[in-house]
Amino acid sequence: MKIVQIYSNKKEFKDVHFNEHLNIILGEVKDKKNTETDSHNLGKSTLISLIDFCLLKGKSDNLFLFKNYELFIDFIFFIELKKDDNNFVTIRRAVENNTKICIKFHERPNQNYKENLYWDYENLALNATEKSENPRHIVTEFFSLEFHEKYDLRKLLGYFLRTQYDYDEVFKLRKYSGKLIDWKPALLDLIGFKGNLLGNKLALFNQIEVTKEYLKKMKLELSVTDFESDVINSLIDAKITDKQKIEEQINSFDFYKTEREINRSLVEEIESEISRLNSIEYRLTFEITKIKDALSRKLMFDLDKIEKILSEVNIYFPNQVKKKYEQLVEFNQVITQERNKYQESTLLKKNDELEKVRENLKKYNEQRMEKLSALQEEDSFTKYKKYQQQIIEIDVEINQLLNKLEHIDIIKTINKNLDKLKKDYEAATEKLLVHLEEPNQTYIKIKNFFRELVQYILNESSIIYFNVNKEKNPDFHAEFVNVDETKITSQSDGYSYKKMLCVCFDLAVLMTYSKSNFYHFVYHDGTFESMSDMRKIKYLQAVRHVSKKYDIQYIFTALTDDIPRDSNNQTIQFEETEIALVLDDRPDDLGRLFSKRF
Structure with missing residues (x-):
């Protein structure tokens, strides 16, 4: 030219x-x-x-x-x-x-x-x-x-x-x-x-720096580190044990102490049915709450953020890292869709069942009020509700811990990618240095x-x-x-x-x-x-x-x-x-x- x-x-x-x-x-x-x-x-x-x-x-x-x-x-x-x-x-x-x-x-x-x-x-x-x-x-x-x-x-x-x-x-x-x-x-x-040998090395270096920054942000956003999994599993086991103990107390709870002898057989029949229905009501309420909570949960990380952070990676590896995260997201989405479909169907059935239970409760309560003027069961019922609330709280904590385990898996995946990039970088560096000494x-x-x-x-x-x-x-x-x-x-x-x-x-x-x-x-x-x-x-x-x-x-x-x-x-x-x-x-x-x- x-x-x-x-x-x-x-x-x-x-x-x-x-x-x-x-x-x-x-x-x-x-x-x-x-x-x-x-x-x-x-x-x-x-x-x-x-x-x-x-x-x-x-x-x-x-x-x-x-x-x-x-x-x-x-x-x-x-x-x-x-x-x-x-x-x-x-x-x-x-x-x-x-x-x-x-x-x-x-x-x-x-x-x-x-x-x-x-x-x-x-x-x-x-x-x-x-x-x-x-x-x-x-x-x-x-x-x-x-x-x-x-x-x-x-x-x-x-x-x-x-x-x-x-x-x-x-x-x-x-x-x-x-x-x-x-x-x-x-x-x-x-x-x-061969400029591509240096270009490859520099691209890997940029990838490593971007991945490190991404890992740092994800740890901060998800509030976990990759070495917490054993601690979290131990906490989940402890919470499950606590829940089992409370359920045993509920199952053995006596709702039938009375202070008066007023048509005892009739009272026992009504109270037994009310207690049974109360147990069913709280169980259904708890299960409905769990289903709604599960349906409302979404995937905890944003692919757009990931793509923005990893934009520099596309110089030499346009799809490698992105594909792994897309596959992770796609897998979660498929599982979530199937789970949601099942849970939505279950939610309808539970709501119908709860409505019928409450109608029966209303009927038996009216009968009880007619038959009894006073019944010493208020303290027992309060304890029952307290235990039931504790079970709900434990379930929430267990779900939160399970979410943390999922987040740890994400962190582990990023760390694995980072380790591979570092190995690739070392190999690329060695290849470049050998080449520079060639005729x-x-x-x-x-x-x-x-x-x-x-x-x-x-x-x-x-x-x-x-x-x-x-x-x-x-x-x-x-x-x-x-x-x-x-x-x-x-x-x-x-x-x-x-x-x-x-x-x-x-x-x-x-x-x-x-x-x-x-x-x-x-x-x-x-x-x-x-x-x-x-x-x-x-x-x-x-x-x-x-x-x-x-x-x-x-x-x-x-x-x-x-x-x-x-x-x-x-x-x-x-x-x-x-x-x-x-x-x-x-x-x-x-x-x-x-x-x-x-």
């Missing part, structure tokens, strides 16, 4: 045509006496941001187009890209409807589609979920870019569009401020390792090219290497070493030297992939700044040589004042074809990229 040109529907914008190899974007300060002139606002750095936008970057409110939205609302931009001599693609993207993308494939370069009405793809949604309608996917597949099965054209593009803010780290770009899993596996792929020809090539470039440009020895950090993840470094190459120096901490390390790494990667379907361009912003003339000349010679030998399109920006002078104090000259664009600070602002300040 190379950039052929970038242009706009507005004449205020300076169209830019790039050549196949070395391209310089020059900024010239014409009025050096004017202290208010701004050589850093000509558009040199703006152009790299615009190219990034045209290459389907997501909308950012910090981009100059949207920070100055009213100034650019009517602008439409076109970028033409080259695959080979017979295959080109033009991407159209407007500022106003910036998420609608048009794509045109063509066989000849330097086309002008400002007025074009027919596009191969028109108004594609930038973030379309369907791959066949996603512009990033379509462009990626057109170029058959290396790693296209894993990543779209945006994933690794940052290494080849370096702004002045992207030289702080060689391997970690400024945009990689998110989680390690979002960028480091791709870096490993880029330099010849890697791509990595060796990149390291060798990098060393050659740094040696030529800076006359310094340097190395790329990695170490394994305390999380067992590889950290990559680019450093200078002393003459005998046994000790790393702090020279690489200097900004201009670190910038050149970034430049050499990017070029080393492109040199390694020069025969592959990959990016064949790189844009480095402000590389001349803070360098000595000797190093600038060496750098310029290196990029000229590399761009031609490896067919790499090299674009960089510089101020005319930063162009180096040779040993004869003569300004180094560029070939006319090497100057892609000249910008300046003339008072009318027509020399700026957009012919205006903003």
